[in-house]
Amino acid sequence: MSHTCRYLIVLILAILLFPVAFGPRLFLSSLPFASLITRRTMSSSSAYSQELYIAQLAVQRASILTKRVFHEKAKGTVDKNDKSPVTIGDFGAQALIIAALRHNFPDDAIVAEEEAAQLRTDENLKNTIWDLVRSTKLDDAASEQALGGAIRDADEMLDLIDRGNSTGGNKGRIWAIDPIDGTKGFLRGGQYAVCLGLMVDGDVKVGVLGCPNLPVDDKAPLTADIGSNGTDDEGHGVLFSAVLGQGATSRPLAASSSEEGRAISMRSIPSDSLADATFCESVEAGHSAHGDQASIAQKLGITKPSVRMDSQAKYGSIARGAGDIYLRLPVKATYQEKIWDHAAGDLIVREAGGQVTDIHGNRLDFGIGRTLANNKGVVAAPAASHAKVLAAVQEVLNAKQ
Numbered sequence: 460m461s462h463t464c465r466y467l468i469v470l471i472l473a474i475l476l477f478p479v480a481f482g483p484r485l486f487l488s489s490l491p492f493a494s495l496i497t498r499r500t501m502s503s504s505s506a507y508s509q510e511l512y513i514a515q516l517a518v519q520r521a522s523i524l525t526k527r528v529f530h531e532k533a534k535g536t537v538d539k540n541d542k543s544p545v546t547i548g549d550f551g552a553q554a555l556i557i558a559a560l561r562h563n564f565p566d567d568a569i570v571a572e573e574e575a576a577q578l579r580t581d582e583n584l585k586n587t588i589w590d591l592v593r594s595t596k597l598d599d600a601a602s603e604q605a606l607g608g609a610i611r612d613a614d615e616m617l618d619l620i621d622r623g624n625s626t627g628g629n630k631g632r633i634w635a636i637d638p639i640d641g642t643k644g645f646l647r648g649g650q651y652a653v654c655l656g657l658m659v660d661g662d663v664k665v666g667v668l669g670c671p672n673l674p675v676d677d678k679a680p681l682t683a684d685i686g687s688n689g690t691d692d693e694g695h696g697v698l699f700s701a702v703l704g705q706g707a708t709s710r711p712l713a714a715s716s717s718e719e720g721r722a723i724s725m726r727s728i729p730s731d732s733l734a735d736a737t738f739c740e741s742v743e744a745g746h747s748a749h750g751d752q753a754s755i756a757q758k759l760g761i762t763k764p765s766v767r768m769d770s771q772a773k774y775g776s777i778a779r780g781a782g783d784i785y786l787r788l789p790v791k792a793t794y795q796e797k798i799w800d801h802a803a804g805d806l807i808v809r810e811a812g813g814q815v816t817d818i819h820g821n822r823l824d825f826g827i828g829r830t831l832a833n834n835k836g837v838v839a840a841p842a843a844s845h846a847k848v849l850a851a852v853q854e855v856l857n858a859k860q
């Protein structure tokens with residue numbers, strides 16, 4: 460065999476063996492369909508796998524508490540003269556999530572919606588919440604252990620709630636918590652979400668949404684959820700998750716931590732045929748401008764009526780293709796959206812193939828404090844149609860001026 464021939468054989472072998480030697484991920488990542496592959500392989504050794512694991516367990520445990528509050532309230536066990544049961548759910552869920560984060564990531568900062576001041580002056584309220592918190596556990600002992608187990612006493616619970624007082628910013632690791640998003644939906648038995656996101660240097664890296672009243676089935680048609688149809692029966696309760704660059708998944712909220720999530724993705728609708736699109740918006744007319752949103756839908760040729768639902772369940776729903784577009788146009792120019800109302804949903808939609816911006820087309824800026832002071836409103840749509848949706852948003856808003 461000639462010298463050149465041997466050289467060629469070695470070269471061919473080297474090319475063939477390269478992917479084996481340097482790992483299939485490196486090889487696959489060079490292929491055009493790489494994102495689809497990485498989306499399906501959110502494995503335990505990936506970046507932020509521990510953060511994702513703890514965040515999912517923490518949201519699952521907090522959701523158990525919120526469901527208990529809903530049912531105890533429905534049975535009338537909460538005195539009418541007490542603080543509202545939703546407040547009990549908010550405080551309790553926040554305490555449980557922060558306890559899990561403090562145990563696992565003691566150096567991380569936390570931005571959370573609630574504070575304990577009210578509980579410090581109301582013994583009755585404090586004790587009601589403490590009763591719920593100390594008796595809410597995950598079924599699986601190992602998972603409960605991973606979250607650090609029980610909180611010591613009611614005073615520690617108050618201190619934990621107040622650990623959510625970070626001012627936020629674009630430096631270091633900061634968790635954003637909305638223990639119950641969609642308060643009104645929660646009370647109606649409609650949609651609400653337990654929301655947790657991790658930002659690193661102002662960028663959302665991990666997002667988890669627990670939606671106890673959404674159907675488990677990703678293909679279930681999206682229905683307006685404004686009545687008292689909140690059920691946490693077998694068919695309801697879904698956990699959406701995403702890690703930056705690793706795709707988005709859903710799995711039953713009641714599933715064990717070993718159950719792999721199913722990859723979810725937004726529906727791809729050609730931007731020139733948005734007539735079939737489904738758009739969602741808040742139930743509350745005070746939270747987003749229903750009139751403007753109806754005009755935008757009309758401009759886009761959307762024929763179906765909007766689907767109104769509370770909370771970040773809207774982000775989860777469009778991320779799994781149950782709806783297509785989420786519009787949240789400002790009602791008042793002065794309202795500043797809160798980071799905990801959007802961090803997890805923003806990442807889940809983007810990782811599912813969507814684009815999320817404000818009404819000016821800017822990405823949501825989570826790195827300037829507790830609010831999205833640099834942004835106005837939210838426009839979320841499949842990436843390929845986002846520009847067209849945004850153009851319609853701007854036309855409608857400009858016509859008003």
Ligand SMILES: Nc1ncnc2c1ncn2[C@@H]1O[C@H](COP(=O)(O)O)[C@@H](O)[C@H]1OP(=O)(O)O
Nearest residue numbers: 640641741742743745746747768769770794800
């Ligand atoms: N004027 C407002 N504009 C937009 N969002 C609002 C406004 N007031 C309250 N919110 C927030 O809207 C979120 C619910 O959104 P949705 O309408 O999509 O269900 C809640 O977190 C709620 O905050 P809060 O938790 O302080 O009540």
Ligand SMILES: [Mg+2]
Nearest residue numbers: 637640641800
């Ligand atoms: Mg909220």
Ligand SMILES: [Mg+2]
Nearest residue numbers: 572637639640
């Ligand atoms: Mg809230």
Ligand SMILES: [Mg+2]
Nearest residue numbers: 572639641642
């Ligand atoms: Mg609130």
